[in-house]
Amino acid sequence: MNPNSSDPTVQPVPASVVEQVDAADVTLSNPKTAVISLGSNLGNRLETLQGAVDALEDTPGLRVKAVSPVYETEPWGVEPGSQPSYFNAVAVIRTTLPPGSLLERAQAVEEAFHRVRDERWGPRTLDVDIVAYAGVVSADPELTLPHPHAHERAFVLAPWHDVDPEAQLPGQGSVDELLSALAGDGLTRREDLELRLPE
Ligand SMILES: Nc1ncnc2c1ncn2[C@@H]1O[C@H](COP(=O)(O)OP(=O)(O)OP(=O)(O)O)[C@@H](O)[C@H]1O
Numbered sequence: 613m614n615p616n617s618s619d620p621t622v623q624p625v626p627a628s629v630v631e632q633v634d635a636a637d638v639t640l641s642n643p644k645t646a647v648i649s650l651g652s653n654l655g656n657r658l659e660t661l662q663g664a665v666d667a668l669e670d671t672p673g674l675r676v677k678a679v680s681p682v683y684e685t686e687p688w689g690v691e692p693g694s695q696p697s698y699f700n701a702v703a704v705i706r707t708t709l710p711p712g713s714l715l716e717r718a719q720a721v722e723e724a725f726h727r728v729r730d731e732r733w734g735p736r737t738l739d740v741d742i743v744a745y746a747g748v749v750s751a752d753p754e755l756t757l758p759h760p761h762a763h764e765r766a767f768v769l770a771p772w773h774d775v776d777p778e779a780q781l782p783g784q785g786s787v788d789e790l791l792s793a794l795a796g797d798g799l800t801r802r803e804d805l806e807l808r809l810p811e
C-alpha cells in the first residue's frame with residue numbers, strides 16, 4: 613500500500629511547484645556562461661573595474677573565468693567631448709544564479725562603487741551590464757537579453773572578441789562579424805594596463 617494514501621496531512625505537491633523546484637535544480641547543478649560588460653568614466657577607472665571584477669568573484673555561485681584587456685573609449689551615445697573617456701572591459705563568468713539574481717548582484721556592485729543614476733548614458737563611476745546569459749533571448753525591459761545595445765557597441769564587442777574570438781551574440785550573429793561592421797574609432801587598447809583574474 614502507498615504509505616501516504618492513509619495520511620490526510622500529506623497533500624499532493626502541485627505541478628507548478630514541482631516545475632519551479634525542477635527549474636531551480638537545473639540551474640543549481642548546471643552553471644551557465646554569461647558575459648558582463650564593465651565601464652567607468654569617473655574616479656579611478658582602473659581601480660574601480662578591478663574592484664568590480666573582485667566583487668563579482670566574491671559572489672556565491674559565480675566564478676570569473678576570464679577578464680579582457682582594458683580599452684579606453686570615447687563616450688558612446690552622447691555629445692562628443694561632453695564626458696570624460698571610459699575604461700571598458702568584459703568579464704566572462706560561470707554562474708548558477710538565474711538571470712534576475714545576476715542583475716540584482718550587478719546593480720549591488722554598481723551601488724557599492726557609488727554609482728548614481730540620474731541621466732540616461734550619464735557619466736558614472738561604474739556600469740555593470742549583462743551582455744549575454746547563455747543563449748537566453750528576452751525582451752523584458754527589466755532585463756533584456758542579450759543587452760539591447762551590445763551589437764552596436766564596439767566597447768563591448770572588441771574586449772569580448774579578445775577573450776572569445778568565436779563568441780556569438782544570441783539572435784545577432786558572430787561577435788567577429790558584428791565588430792567588423794562597426795568603425796573601430798574611439799577605441800584604444802591600453803596595453804599598459806591590466807585587470808587581474810581573481811585567484
Ligand atoms: N542586459 C541588461 N543589463 C543590465 N541592465 C539591464 C539589461 N536589460 C535591461 N536592463 C535594465 O536597464 C536599466 C537601466 O540600466 P542602466 O542605468 O545601467 O542603463 P545605462 O547604463 O544608463 O544604459 P544602457 O543600459 O544603455 O547601458 C536597469 O535598471 C535594468 O533593469
Ligand SMILES: Nc1nc2c(c(=O)[nH]1)N=C(CO)CN2
Binds near residue numbers: 652685698700767
Ligand atoms: N564608451 C562608452 N560609452 C558609453 C558607455 C561605456 O561603458 N563606454 N556606457 C554607456 C551607458 O551604459 C553609455 N556610453
